[in-house]
Amino acid sequence: MSLFLDYLDTLAPLDQRTKALVESAVKVSVVKKKEFLHKAGTVCRKFHFVESGILRVYYYKDGKEVTAWFAFEGMTASCIDSLFTGAETSYYIDVVEDAKIHTVHYDIIERSFVDYPLLERLGRLMVTENYLLLDQRMKMMVFHSAEERYKNLLGDEPLALQKIPLNYLASYLNVTQETLSRIRGKK
Amino acid sequence: MSLFLDYLDTLAPLDQRTKALVESAVKVSVVKKKEFLHKAGTVCRKFHFVESGILRVYYYKDGKEVTAWFAFEGMTASCIDSLFTGAETSYYIDVVEDAKIHTVHYDIIERSFVDYPLLERLGRLMVTENYLLLDQRMKMMVFHSAEERYKNLLGDEPLALQKIPLNYLASYLNVTQETLSRIRGKK
DNA sequence: AAATTCATTTGACAAAAATCAAAAAGCGCC
DNA sequence: GGCGCTTTTTGATTTTTGTCAAATGAATTT
Numbered sequence: 524m525s526l527f528l529d530y531l532d533t534l535a536p537l538d539q540r541t542k543a544l545v546e547s548a549v550k551v552s553v554v555k556k557k558e559f560l561h562k563a564g565t566v567c568r569k570f571h572f573v574e575s576g577i578l579r580v581y582y583y584k585d586g587k588e589v590t591a592w593f594a595f596e597g598m599t600a601s602c603i604d605s606l607f608t609g610a611e612t613s614y615y616i617d618v619v620e621d622a623k624i625h626t627v628h629y630d631i632i633e634r635s636f637v638d639y640p641l642l643e644r645l646g647r648l649m650v651t652e653n654y655l656l657l658d659q660r661m662k663m664m665v666f667h668s669a670e671e672r673y674k675n676l677l678g679d680e681p682l683a684l685q686k687i688p689l690n691y692l693a694s695y696l697n698v699t700q701e702t703l704s705r706i707r708g709k710k
Numbered sequence: 711m712s713l714f715l716d717y718l719d720t721l722a723p724l725d726q727r728t729k730a731l732v733e734s735a736v737k738v739s740v741v742k743k744k745e746f747l748h749k750a751g752t753v754c755r756k757f758h759f760v761e762s763g764i765l766r767v768y769y770y771k772d773g774k775e776v777t778a779w780f781a782f783e784g785m786t787a788s789c790i791d792s793l794f795t796g797a798e799t800s801y802y803i804d805v806v807e808d809a810k811i812h813t814v815h816y817d818i819i820e821r822s823f824v825d826y827p828l829l830e831r832l833g834r835l836m837v838t839e840n841y842l843l844l845d846q847r848m849k850m851m852v853f854h855s856a857e858e859r860y861k862n863l864l865g866d867e868p869l870a871l872q873k874i875p876l877n878y879l880a881s882y883l884n885v886t887q888e889t890l891s892r893i894r895g896k897k
Numbered sequence: 898a899a900a901t902t903c904a905t906t907t908g909a910c911a912a913a914a915a916t917c918a919a920a921a922a923g924c925g926c927c
Numbered sequence: 928g929g930c931g932c933t934t935t936t937t938g939a940t941t942t943t944t945g946t947c948a949a950a951t952g953a954a955t956t957t
Contacts, residue, residue: 584853591852603845607838613849640827647834651794654841658790661778661848662800665884666771669914689935697852699915704936856944876905886945891906 525551527572527625530597534648541641548631553623560616560624561602567612568629570601576622577683579691582614590695592660593619593687595680599653620686669698670706712738714759714812717784721835728828735818740810747803747811748789754799755816757788763809764870766878769801777882779847780806780874782867786840807873856885857893 527549531537537545554560554576561567563582571578571594578600580592591614594600602612606629636643663672673696677684684692693703714736718724724732741747741763748754750769758765758781765787767779778801781787792799793816823830850859860883864871871879880890 582849582853589853591848603842607842636831640830643827643830643834644823647830647837650834650837650841654837654844655790655794657841657844657848661844661851662769664848664851665778666769666776688933700935701916701937702914705914708936875903887905888907888946889944892944895906 526574535644541639548628550626554618558618563613564611567602567605569626572599572625574623577620579619580614580616672696713761722831728826735815737813741805745805750800754789754792756813759786759812761810764807766806767801767803859883
C-alpha cells in the first residue's frame with residue numbers, strides 16, 4: 524500500500540471499495556526542483572500529497588515571491604482558493620526539493636462523494652487537518668515575532684532549513700532575506 | 711425554519727431526519743456585549759452561528775489582546791484549536807455587539823456522523839468554507855500592508871467599523887491603535 | 898451641567914525592519 | 928586549483944511602526 528493510502532487510512536479506516544476509488548483518482552510522479560505544478564490565473568482541479576521532497580505554494584506581491592506554504596513529507600499542497608471554488612487561483616506551486624508526489628484528481632473525488640460516504644469523511648478530516656495547520660501558521664504570523672517564527676520553524680522542520688534557500692524561508696516568515704540572515708546570525 | 715438551518719440547507723439540502731438531529735444539538739440564545747462564550751485553557755465542545763450581532767475570537771500575547779477573528783451575521787465562531795482536537799484552547803470568545811446565536815453541541819454532531827452521511831457532508835462543507843475564509847485572511851495579513859487591510863475590511867464590513875472599538879480593530883489588523891488611527895486620519 | 902469614565906487622536910521619540918549597495922562565502926565546472 | 932555563478936552576510940541609511948505620554952473628544956452618571 525502506498526504512503527498516501529496509509530495516510531488516509533489513519534484518518535479513517537478505508538474499505539476496499541473506497542480504496543479502489545481513491546487509487547483510480549491518484550497518479551504518482553517524480554518531480555524535479557524548480558518544476559511548476561500550478562500557475563496563478565488557472566483553475567486547479569488537483570491536490571498533491573508529498574511522499575518525499577518539498578513543495579512550495581507562493582504568490583506574487585509587488586513583483587516579489589511570497590511563500591504561503593511549504594509542504595513537507597506527509598503533507599498536502601494545493602491551490603485551495605481554486606480547488607474548492609472553481610475560481611482562478613492566485614497561487615503558484617513549485618518544487619523546492621526533488622519530490623515523489625501523489626496527485627489526486629479532485630473531479631473524480633468530488634463526483635463520488637454521494638456514493639462513497641467514507642470519502643466524504645476523508646474529505647472532512649483532510650480539510651480539518653489543513654485548517655488546523657493554517658490556524659497554527661496564522662497564530663505564528665500574527666502573534667509572534669520574526670525571531671520566534673524562525674525558532675519555531677527550526678524546531679518543527681530542522682532539516683528543511685538546510686534544504687530551502689534563504690530567500691524562500693524569509694518570505695515564508697514574512698521578513699526580508701537580510702533580516703532573516705541577521706536573526707540567524709545572532710546567537 | 712431558523713436562519714441557521716437555512717444556512718445549512720444552502721450548503722447541502724437537508725432531509726427531515728438530519729434536520730431533526732441538528733435541531734436537537736442546537737440551542738438558541740441571546741448574549742450581551744462583553745459576555746464570555748469561551749475562555750482559554752478550557753476544552754471547547756461547541757461552536758456558534760451568528761444570527762445577529764458580532765462575536766470576537768482573540769487571545770493574549772504579552773498581556774495584550776490580539777483579535778484572531780470577528781464573526782458577523784451568517785458566520786460561525788469557535789475555538790477550532792480545541793473543538794477538533796480535544797486539547798485546551800488558547801482562544802477567548804466574547805461578544806462585541808449584542809447577539810443572537812445558535813450554539814451547536816459538537817459532541818452530539820460528532821457521534822452522529824456515522825449514521826448521518828448528510829451530516830458528514832455538512833461538516834466538510836462548513837470546515838471548507840471556514841478554511842477558505844482563513845486563507846483569505848492569511849493572504850491579507852501576509853501579502854498586504856496595514857492600510858490595504860484596513861481598506862479591505864472597510865469594503866467587506868463597512869458597518870462593522872462603526873460598531874467595533876478601535877483597539878479591537880487594530881489588533882485584528884495587526885497594528886497598534888495609534889497606527890490605525892493615523893491610517894484612518896490620512897485621506 | 899459638571900464630573901467621571903472610556904475612546905480616539907496627536908506628538909515626540911525609540912525600536913524594528915526594509916532598502917540599497919557591496920563584500921564574502923559556497924558550489925559546480927573546466 | 929581557479930573561474931563564474933549563485934547564495935548569504937555585512938554595513939550604512941531610510942522608512943515604517945511601536946511606545947510612551949498627553950490632549951482631545953464622546954458618552955454616561957450623578
